[in-house]
Amino acid sequence: xxxxLLPAWSxxxxxxxxxxxxxxxxxxxxxxxxxxxxxxxxxxxGIIDSGLENDHPDLHGRVVENVAVEIGADGPIVVxxxxxxxxxxxxxxxxxIVGMAPDVELVSIRVLGGDLRGKGTAFAAGLDWAIENGIxxxxxxxxxxxxxxxxxxxELVDDAYFRSVxxxxxxxxxxxxxxxxxxxxxxxxxxxxxxxxxxxxxxxxPPVEFGAWGxxxxxxxxxxxxxxxxxxxxxxxxxxxxxxLILSKHPGLAPFEVKAILASVADNPGRRHPWRTRGxxxxxxxxAGPESDEPREARQGTASG
Amino acid sequence: MAPGARxxxxxxxxxxALVAAARRVDVARxxxxxxxxxxxxSIVDATARLFDAEAASIAIFESNPxxxxxxxxxxxxxxxxxxxxxxxxxxxAGYVFSTGQAIALSDVAHDPRFNRQVAxxxxxxxxxxxxxxxxxxxxxxxxxxxxxxxxxxxxSLRDMELLSVFAGQATVAIAAARLERDTGRLLRRALVSxxxxxxxxxxxxxxxxxxxxxxxxxxxxxxxxxxAVVRARSANGPPLALVAAILEVxxxxxxxxxxxxxxx
Numbered sequence: 001x002x003x004x005l006l007p008a009w010s011x012x013x014x015x016x017x018x019x020x021x022x023x024x025x026x027x028x029x030x031x032x033x034x035x036x037x038x039x040x041x042x043x044x045x046g047i048i049d050s051g052l053e054n055d056h057p058d059l060h061g062r063v064v065e066n067v068a069v070e071i072g073a074d075g076p077i078v079v080x081x082x083x084x085x086x087x088x089x090x091x092x093x094x095x096x097i098v099g100m101a102p103d104v105e106l107v108s109i110r111v112l113g114g115d116l117r118g119k120g121t122a123f124a125a126g127l128d129w130a131i132e133n134g135i136x137x138x139x140x141x142x143x144x145x146x147x148x149x150x151x152x153x154x155e156l157v158d159d160a161y162f163r164s165v166x167x168x169x170x171x172x173x174x175x176x177x178x179x180x181x182x183x184x185x186x187x188x189x190x191x192x193x194x195x196x197x198x199x200x201x202x203x204x205x206p207p208v209e210f211g212a213w214g215x216x217x218x219x220x221x222x223x224x225x226x227x228x229x230x231x232x233x234x235x236x237x238x239x240x241x242x243x244x245l246i247l248s249k250h251p252g253l254a255p256f257e258v259k260a261i262l263a264s265v266a267d268n269p270g271r272r273h274p275w276r277t278r279g280x281x282x283x284x285x286x287x288a289g290p291e292s293d294e295p296r297e298a299r300q301g302t303a304s305g
Numbered sequence: 306m307a308p309g310a311r312x313x314x315x316x317x318x319x320x321x322a323l324v325a326a327a328r329r330v331d332v333a334r335x336x337x338x339x340x341x342x343x344x345x346x347s348i349v350d351a352t353a354r355l356f357d358a359e360a361a362s363i364a365i366f367e368s369n370p371x372x373x374x375x376x377x378x379x380x381x382x383x384x385x386x387x388x389x390x391x392x393x394x395x396x397x398a399g400y401v402f403s404t405g406q407a408i409a410l411s412d413v414a415h416d417p418r419f420n421r422q423v424a425x426x427x428x429x430x431x432x433x434x435x436x437x438x439x440x441x442x443x444x445x446x447x448x449x450x451x452x453x454x455x456x457x458x459x460x461s462l463r464d465m466e467l468l469s470v471f472a473g474q475a476t477v478a479i480a481a482a483r484l485e486r487d488t489g490r491l492l493r494r495a496l497v498s499x500x501x502x503x504x505x506x507x508x509x510x511x512x513x514x515x516x517x518x519x520x521x522x523x524x525x526x527x528x529x530x531x532x533a534v535v536r537a538r539s540a541n542g543p544p545l546a547l548v549a550a551i552l553e554v555x556x557x558x559x560x561x562x563x564x565x566x567x568x569x
Contacts, residue, residue, distance in 0.1 A: 087400040173469040231408035
């Protein structure tokens with residue numbers, strides 16, 4: 001189904017096959033080790049979006065703070081916000097994360113609804129606030145092709161990375177680059193269609209590094225409602241949920257360590273064919289496949305490859 | 306330019322050259338009329354057909370006040386939306402516009418509040434909707450929506466990607482139309498600065514002759530044109546050479562633009 005017209009960030013994940021084969025994995029890393037028994041406890045997750053509806057039943061009372069970015073005469077300021085969702089999208093993302101990591105603390109950082117001319121500035125201010133306020137995982141639902149915002153986003157995501165804040169961001173299905181999802185320090189996510197929140201793939205051919213469930217996802221929507229949604233922006237919070245689980249069990253991991261763990265326990269196919277690997281000379285700490293030493297029952301949604 | 310110097314020597318020759326060159330530029334008037342609306346209409350018609358959908362529509366961002374205005378729509382169910390406006394962060398269209406993220410929602414008929422703003426005014430509440438942003442280099446300029454795919458209650462990944470491709474086409478069409486409009490304005494100002502007594506109708510005729518077929522691909526020639534017009538407006542001497550330079554740029558640009566349109 002290769003079509004040169006399509007940006008097709010989801011394509012490797014839509015039909016997982018040869019493109020996702022990865023011969024080498026880090027030895028001893030299993031899902032059980034990574035997040036077995038974890039609940040997300042102690043991890044603050046920021047939702048930079050349309051505002052969380054705190055009393056939506058699917059959020060289970062896990063929202064601890066609501067702020068909004070306003071653009072004042074002297075630039076952006078972060079103020080306390082009402083516990084409501086202008087659209088429904090933030091609540092959908094928050095509920096996906098709580099569904100996977102029920103004890104996380106959600107922080108609503110609303111950047112939508114204000115003056116659109118300040119959108120990039122508001123987003124930057126919201127992310128900056130998150131970095132300064134103990135957020136460990138941040139789910140972003142905004143992307144831009146604007147070259148003017150490229151350096152702004154680049155500096156921010158680097159800042160987040162160096163301060164061990166994991167940013168999950170939906171890839172944008174438009175031709176050409178869009179930011180910040182395609183920066184290397186971000187957990188960029190596209191959608192796959194397999195209905196399992198814990199099924200995810202690592203893409204060895206970035207820029208989009210992860211594929212997670214994002215098609216026909218039952219979601220929370222505003223005013224206590226529910227609906228069914230498709231889009232990369234519903235895949236990204238699934239990865240945010242996994243990151244929150246890992247960080248709650250292993251506090252202090254840097255984003256690159258979390259990425260390495262996710263890559264090691266992803267559902268990529270191809271691990272039953274060690275003879276296809278590069279062969280001799282690999283480090284002793286790396287194995288051609290964990291099938292033999294990894295408890296299968298610890299892995300949810302094991303790939304069929 | 307100093308007052309009193311507004312009609313420099315050589316004006317008649319300059320105008321004659323303009324008119325002659327406008328004819329010489331050999332621009333096919335295949336895109337006359339309201340180019341933007343016609344192109345957008347063809348895109349929503351194709352989108353609705355491709356998705357076998359009840360309706361498709363395009364909303365364009367307008368400022369003062371900020372709003373998304375539904376400019377074109379396809380299908381019986383969609384036509385009621387033409388001319389309606391929604392807030393730029395309101396509902397699905399507003400969300401997609403303000404975040405740049407394409408999304409689809411389905412099974413929405415059970416929620417009467419879904420897309421209420423539009424639904425109340427059109428009497429049409431969709432069961433499913435997919436929306437993709439029209440992303441220009443400077444940010445989103447609008448939203449392309451598809452309502453109620455007939456063959457399936459939901460939208461697939463491929464649907465979302467195809468929708469984004471169509472949105473890209475719509476973005477190019479709008480950029481082309483806007484560049485053409487802006488170029489027309491620049492030419493009008495250039496002509497009027499050369500000869501303030503030139504009748505409006507004559508100016509319009511010249512501009513119409515020269516501008517069809519321009520598009521947004523060739524950024525550099527466009528700015529060469531802008532620079533040339535600026536020089537023409539501030540010139541004290543005979544502007545004939547500058548006008549010729551403008552037309553040369555315009556001719557190059559038009560020729561390359563026609564190639565660009567043919568490729569699409």
